[in-house]
Amino acid sequence: MEKINDQWQEVLKLVEKEMNSISYDLWVKSLEVLKVVDGVLLLAANTALAKAQVKKNHFAVIKLCIAEVFGDSVKEFEVLDPEERSQIESKLAEDEKRVEVIGERPSSFMPKYTFDNFIVGDSNNFVFAASKGVAENPGTKINPLFIYGGVGLGKTHLLNAIGNEIRKNKPELNALYITCEKFTIDYINSLKKKNNENSVQLFREKYRNLDVLIIDDIQSISNKKETQEEFFHTFNELYQSKKQIIIASDRHPSEIATLSERMKSRFASGLVQDIQMPDYETRVAILEKKAEEEGYNLDRDVVEYLAENIDSNVREMEGVLIKVALYASLNGKHFATLEDAKIALKDKMDNERSEINIDKIFNAVIQYYNVSKEELIGKKRTKEIAEARMICVYLITEMLTMPLMAIGSYFGGRDHTTIMHSRDKISNQLKIDLKLKTQIKDLKALVNESA
Numbered sequence: 205m206e207k208i209n210d211q212w213q214e215v216l217k218l219v220e221k222e223m224n225s226i227s228y229d230l231w232v233k234s235l236e237v238l239k240v241v242d243g244v245l246l247l248a249a250n251t252a253l254a255k256a257q258v259k260k261n262h263f264a265v266i267k268l269c270i271a272e273v274f275g276d277s278v279k280e281f282e283v284l285d286p287e288e289r290s291q292i293e294s295k296l297a298e299d300e301k302r303v304e305v306i307g308e309r310p311s312s313f314m315p316k317y318t319f320d321n322f323i324v325g326d327s328n329n330f331v332f333a334a335s336k337g338v339a340e341n342p343g344t345k346i347n348p349l350f351i352y353g354g355v356g357l358g359k360t361h362l363l364n365a366i367g368n369e370i371r372k373n374k375p376e377l378n379a380l381y382i383t384c385e386k387f388t389i390d391y392i393n394s395l396k397k398k399n400n401e402n403s404v405q406l407f408r409e410k411y412r413n414l415d416v417l418i419i420d421d422i423q424s425i426s427n428k429k430e431t432q433e434e435f436f437h438t439f440n441e442l443y444q445s446k447k448q449i450i451i452a453s454d455r456h457p458s459e460i461a462t463l464s465e466r467m468k469s470r471f472a473s474g475l476v477q478d479i480q481m482p483d484y485e486t487r488v489a490i491l492e493k494k495a496e497e498e499g500y501n502l503d504r505d506v507v508e509y510l511a512e513n514i515d516s517n518v519r520e521m522e523g524v525l526i527k528v529a530l531y532a533s534l535n536g537k538h539f540a541t542l543e544d545a546k547i548a549l550k551d552k553m554d555n556e557r558s559e560i561n562i563d564k565i566f567n568a569v570i571q572y573y574n575v576s577k578e579e580l581i582g583k584k585r586t587k588e589i590a591e592a593r594m595i596c597v598y599l600i601t602e603m604l605t606m607p608l609m610a611i612g613s614y615f616g617g618r619d620h621t622t623i624m625h626s627r628d629k630i631s632n633q634l635k636i637d638l639k640l641k642t643q644i645k646d647l648k649a650l651v652n653e654s655a
């Protein structure tokens with residue numbers, strides 16, 4: 205703590221030189237340094253206005269000075285206004301309470317996700333069987349169970365189904381579902397509590413006394429070194445006492461960037477099982493089940509149309525189904541028809557198109573590969589830049605519907621054959637290059653996040 209305060213004082217000195225003194229005195233000087241967690245320096249502003257000013261006008265300068273003083277140990281910084289600070293703290297306190305009383309309350313699992321309403325087909329029958337096995341005999345055979353697969357394919361559903369089943373059959377077990385994001389916040393919070401030396405201890409007891417730990421979206425641990433370290437110990441403790449661990453991720457452990465080797469091998473020591481997009485028949489069955497649950501009246505061809513046209517994400521498919529029902533009822537109809545389905549799907553496509561644009565793709569590539577826009581669209585042919593450029597082209601062709609010639613014009617007037625060449629080169633390489641595949645996945649997520 206001493207050290208970080210000293211470092212912050214140094215940052216302030218540098219910032220002071222770079223800014224006019226009025227702004228500095230008003231907004232920056234009073235920032236309070238809290239802590240570095242997972243590479244994020246947390247600063248507290250004493251008013252919301254101060255926060256807004258800092259973020260709007262002085263962010264870049266402070267960032268540079270932080271980098272200068274802290275070097276690699278800090279990658280970002282975050283300014284909290286007083287309300288956020290207390291909000292976050294009370295939210296965390298609630299989470300904590302919930303974890304503590306979990307034995308008595310069924311609240312950590314979402315009741316709507318059960319094995320009964322999970323439709324099984326070729327794409328998910330292995331993972332379904334494994335999940336049931338774990339739910340019936342936690343901590344005995346399959347441990348850990350690691351489920352991975354794309355967004356919206358039913359991972360969270362299965363994790364909660366396992367939890368609900370265990371609660372039903374073995375209510376005496378102390379079982380918890382938590383997202384990796386929440387786990388991280390919980391951990392950070394336990395470090396933050398200055399007045400309570402025991403808070404880290406309490407955090408550890410809470411997690412290490414579980415009989416079943418279900419943790420979702422573990423991929424988000426990738427850039428969080430300290431949380432990873434903590435999770436590693438939690439994992440070992442539970443594993444050694446034969447407690448059940450179930451993990452979900454949007455990718456295979458080997459594709460989680462910066463995950464330590466020892467963590468990867470722990471994950472691989474149980475069953476690593478993927479979940480795929482359901483085939484057409486299964487998609488139809490899922491939609492029918494959903495419509496039944498929600499009490500929608502639909503023509504059969506609505507379900508078929510949606511199952512045919514949406515083939516990468518079950519959640520999206522359900523989202524459009526809800527829209528279809530809504531449109532029909534807005535029009536005063538008791539039955540949704542194919543027409544309603546077509547309109548709902550078209551709306552969704554239009555929305556998506558307007559959310560992602562070429563600038564967002566450029567920005568993602570610039571950020572991810574640390575290149576400048578000039579370099580991306582310019583003529584330099586160094587390996588890194590040329591590669592980032594081709595990947596950028598590839599993403600544009602993948603994520604937008606734009607003529608190749610138009611794309612060329614964004615890259616300093618390159619002609620359409622050059623664009624086509626870049627696109628094909630990356631798409632061929634993708635078939636054999638796992639690392640590239642991960643990068644493209646990350647980039648797409650970045651673009652979508654900014655959309």
Ligand code: ADP
Pocket residue numbers: 317321322323324328353354355356357358359360361362482490518519522
């Ligand atoms: P993920 O966690 O993999 O991103 P979710 O578990 O949140 O995906 O699933 C998204 C939606 O799709 C949920 O509403 C879930 O109930 C539904 N879903 C996915 N697969 C199935 C399935 N096989 N049967 C029934 N519903 C499913």
Ligand code: MG
Pocket residue numbers: 356359360361420421
């Ligand atoms: Mg999920």
